[in-house]
Amino acid sequence: MIRRIVILSLCLNAVMLSFAEIKHLNKQEFLEKVYNYEKYPSEWKFQAKRPCLIDFYATWCGPCKTMAPLLEEVAKLYEGKIDVYKIDVDAEKELSAVFGIRSIPTFLLCPVGAQPQIAQGAMPKEVLLKAIKDVLLKE
Secondary structure: OHHHHHHHHHHHHHHHHHOOOOEEOOHHHHHHHOEOOOOOOOOOOEOOOOOEEEEEEOOOOHHHHHHHHHHHHHHHHOOOOOEEEEEEOOOOHHHHHHOOOOOOOEEEEEOOOOOOEEEEOOOOHHHHHHHHHHHHOOO
């Protein structure tokens, strides 16, 4: 009986870890969850309660595809601490223009209570984790 409970507990933990996922945002969701640039065009007003990492990507982009598994790992590693979002630059051209996205992947790091920062290009895991700790979590 105890062995069944332990196995069930391990299975539930594995299921919970798989729920950490990357959310794909469209313009309306971005305005609601991150920053309403239509309402506040000249002032950054972060909408969320916790920091977020936003990946501006394209489905045809090789470096973007390279970063995808790392972003999934980050979403699981920092579940409940940061939100990880993706924005398809081909589908959301206005969002790309608002942030001046010219190359992909581009990462928008949005800390709570501070200005967002941008990082461009594919990067090693250590570099991305350092950016998350230094910018989003201030560790």
